Amino acid sequence: MKYAVEQRLRLIDFLLSQYGTVNRSAVMDFFGVSMPQASLDIQGYLALAPSNAAYCLTRKTYVRTADFKRVWT
Numbered sequence: 001m002k003y004a005v006e007q008r009l010r011l012i013d014f015l016l017s018q019y020g021t022v023n024r025s026a027v028m029d030f031f032g033v034s035m036p037q038a039s040l041d042i043q044g045y046l047a048l049a050p051s052n053a054a055y056c057l058t059r060k061t062y063v064r065t066a067d068f069k070r071v072w073t
Contacts, residue, residue, distance in 0.1 A: 008033070008041045009048070013071045016053055016064045023061040045071075 001009075008031055015022040024038040033041070042062060046053060049071050053062040 004031075005041065005044070007031075008038075009045050010072050012042060012045045013049075013052075016062070016068060017070050020064040021059070021061045022053070 008027055011027065011030055012022050015026055022042065024035055024042065027033060027038040027041055028035060046062075049069070051065060051067040052069065052071070054065050055061075056063045
């Protein structure tokens with residue numbers, strides 16, 4: 001895994017653990033990546049930890065699930 005990708009996945013993991021939510025805008029703002037790249041990063045995180053987050057249609061964000069476990073500590 002490339003270093004830049006790992007850093008973005010670590011941010012997603014951190015935001016879910018500390019704040020309970022993450023969306024594309026957070027990844028885009030922090031790293032300056034495009035919307036498609038932020039979407040790919042979130043999907044990549046969900047491939048690593050599929051039970052850590054679920055998409056909330058009303059809030060249009062990913063929210064932490066009860067089964068959440070940090071991937072990176």
